[in-house]
Amino acid sequence: MAKTYQEINEKIARGEAVVVTAEEVIGIVKERGVQEAAEYVDVVTTATFGPMCSSGAFLNFGHSDPPIRMGEITINGVEAYGGLAAVDTYLGATQPSADRGIEYGGAHVISDLIAGKEVHLVAKSQGTDCYPRKELDTWVKLEDLNEAYLFNPRNVYQNYNAAINGSSKRIYTYMGILQPNMGNITYSTAGELSPLLNDPLLKTIGMGTRIFFGGAQGHVSWMGTQFNSACPRDDKGYPQTPGATLALIGNMKEMDPKYIRGAVYEGYGTSMFVGVGIPIPILNEEIMSFVAVENKDLYTNVIDYSVPKKAKPNLKKVSYAELRSGSVDINGKSIKTSPLSSLKMAREIAEELNNWIKKGEFFLQEPIQSFPMGNTIKGLEIKEGESR
Amino acid sequence: MIAKKILLSFPQKSAGQPMAMELIKTYHLDFNILKAFIDDNIKGTLLIEIKGEEADIEAGIVYLREHQIGVRDIQSVVEVDENKCVSCGACTAVCAVGALEMTVDWSLVHHDDKCLECMLCVKACPMRAIHALI
Ligand code: SF4
Ligand code: SF4
Numbered sequence: 001m002a003k004t005y006q007e008i009n010e011k012i013a014r015g016e017a018v019v020v021t022a023e024e025v026i027g028i029v030k031e032r033g034v035q036e037a038a039e040y041v042d043v044v045t046t047a048t049f050g051p052m053c054s055s056g057a058f059l060n061f062g063h064s065d066p067p068i069r070m071g072e073i074t075i076n077g078v079e080a081y082g083g084l085a086a087v088d089t090y091l092g093a094t095q096p097s098a099d100r101g102i103e104y105g106g107a108h109v110i111s112d113l114i115a116g117k118e119v120h121l122v123a124k125s126q127g128t129d130c131y132p133r134k135e136l137d138t139w140v141k142l143e144d145l146n147e148a149y150l151f152n153p154r155n156v157y158q159n160y161n162a163a164i165n166g167s168s169k170r171i172y173t174y175m176g177i178l179q180p181n182m183g184n185i186t187y188s189t190a191g192e193l194s195p196l197l198n199d200p201l202l203k204t205i206g207m208g209t210r211i212f213f214g215g216a217q218g219h220v221s222w223m224g225t226q227f228n229s230a231c232p233r234d235d236k237g238y239p240q241t242p243g244a245t246l247a248l249i250g251n252m253k254e255m256d257p258k259y260i261r262g263a264v265y266e267g268y269g270t271s272m273f274v275g276v277g278i279p280i281p282i283l284n285e286e287i288m289s290f291v292a293v294e295n296k297d298l299y300t301n302v303i304d305y306s307v308p309k310k311a312k313p314n315l316k317k318v319s320y321a322e323l324r325s326g327s328v329d330i331n332g333k334s335i336k337t338s339p340l341s342s343l344k345m346a347r348e349i350a351e352e353l354n355n356w357i358k359k360g361e362f363f364l365q366e367p368i369q370s371f372p373m374g375n376t377i378k379g380l381e382i383k384e385g386e387s388r
Numbered sequence: 389m390i391a392k393k394i395l396l397s398f399p400q401k402s403a404g405q406p407m408a409m410e411l412i413k414t415y416h417l418d419f420n421i422l423k424a425f426i427d428d429n430i431k432g433t434l435l436i437e438i439k440g441e442e443a444d445i446e447a448g449i450v451y452l453r454e455h456q457i458g459v460r461d462i463q464s465v466v467e468v469d470e471n472k473c474v475s476c477g478a479c480t481a482v483c484a485v486g487a488l489e490m491t492v493d494w495s496l497v498h499h500d501d502k503c504l505e506c507m508l509c510v511k512a513c514p515m516r517a518i519h520a521l522i
Contacts, residue, residue: 051514184481
């Protein structure tokens with residue numbers, strides 16, 4: 001028997017909705033079967049907490065007296081974009097600071113703002129008739145700003161590579177430090193708890209879906225960049241390589257610094273740990289069978305990150321159960337595996353979202369538009385010549 | 389002969405020198421200053437490695453405590469700040485001896501007795517939650 005979003009929301013309002021996490025649901029389906037489980041469970045919560053570089057914040061500072069059209073902008077020494085209107089800016093998570101480099105970047109400013117800390121705002125301008133001020137140097141807090149929202153163009157990757165280093169030198173990557181001669185493997189996923197692996201064909205996640213975003217209630221605002229929904233999939237539809245992504249939006253003023261944290265990858269750059277939880281409504285049996293997926297049935301590839309090319313060698317297809325076991329066998333050698341995203345925090349987020357729904361504080365939003373399934377990604381061709 | 393790392397804290401900064409001479413003479417201990425911390429000129433902290441017979445080391449530590457010097461055993465010179473750690477696991481990737489490990493519930497655990505002080509984890513931690521005492 002199929003359910004609608006409205007029916008589930010009514011159950012949430014009455015405090016009667018059955019909400020479980022994507023890990024808990026596995027046992028329920030094994031015990032009761034897909035059909036009975038689909039009737040019993042209303043919402044399955046998924047979550048992830050890991051580094052997501054393609055993130056940043058839109059900020060509006062309000063006008064000073066006399067006003068300025070901010071051109072060059074820095075916040076705690078981190079450059080923010082000056083090409084919007086007078087006092088609007090976009091602060092990118094990976095932008096390093098002038099004084100501390102990657103040790104303190106845009107992501108750290110964002111988490112400091114969310115933590116309520118005062119930040120140092122410096123701006124310069126040419127000065128115009130309507131915006132005469134040429135310089136500004138002040139301190140602001142999140143509560144002083146008019147608007148402050150995260151708009152992350154690419155988060156929550158649906159599946160991602162595992163990384164290895166086939167060279168004889170240690171390498172420093174966004175997949176962490178990789179030891180020489182295939183010394184270790186790193187991977188970044190919440191696996192069977194991961195949002196887009198539980199809804200592989202994006203049947204319920206689309207534009208407008210309400211989510212847990214950094215501790216606030218946010219939304220999926222668009223498909224994420226490099227949206228590769230046409231990626232190779234198994235018979236059931238689970239992606240075998242990096243697939244779909246999501247663009248997310250949410251109010252920083254409602255966020256919790258616990259779930260948005262600045263991060264540093266040695267020799268690579270600044271990134272941001274983002275906590276995201278997505279509820280999946282169990283509308284029918286098909287959706288229930290998707291969320292019942294286990295780590296042993298989810299696969300990725302071990303890719304050699306030492307090869308400085310776009311197409312890197314693929315050494316082995318492995319399941320997330322193998323990666324989670326602590327070692328993977330490659331060419332007869334047992335190689336240690338380590339995670340990069342926090343399953344512990346992802347579980348906490350899935351529980352938190354679960355509580356919000358059970359308490360009737362969070363309702364499902366049906367997507368106002370679905371995302372295309374056949375989308376591929378293009379590379380960038382380098383063309384010769386000074387003018388064309 | 390054994391070697392041991394200890395962290396000493398002095399009530400007054402000046403108390404360090406005679407104490408050291410005493411240790412060498414009376415207890416036949418060798419020691420090496422790994423790091424001196426300066427704290428407001430009021431209190432000094434010193435990370436030292438002492439070498440000698442086990443009984444002599446123990447007697448030396450008793451002597452230090454009698455002289456109002458704080459003594460803390462240091463198993464490992466790297467410390468994990470639990471408030472900053474998110475249990476991501478990135479540090480476990482570089483810890484060859486398994487001093488940093490994930491537990492069954494995917495929390496980070498630090499077995500400091502296993503640490504070889506390679507310091508790689510300090511750089512590997514994206515939260516900068518691991519700091520080195522030296
Ligand atoms: S890398 Fe840092 S944050 Fe991650 S588990 Fe290790 S100590 Fe914790
Ligand atoms: S210093 Fe080296 S051996 Fe010690 S915990 Fe860190 S990585 Fe492991």
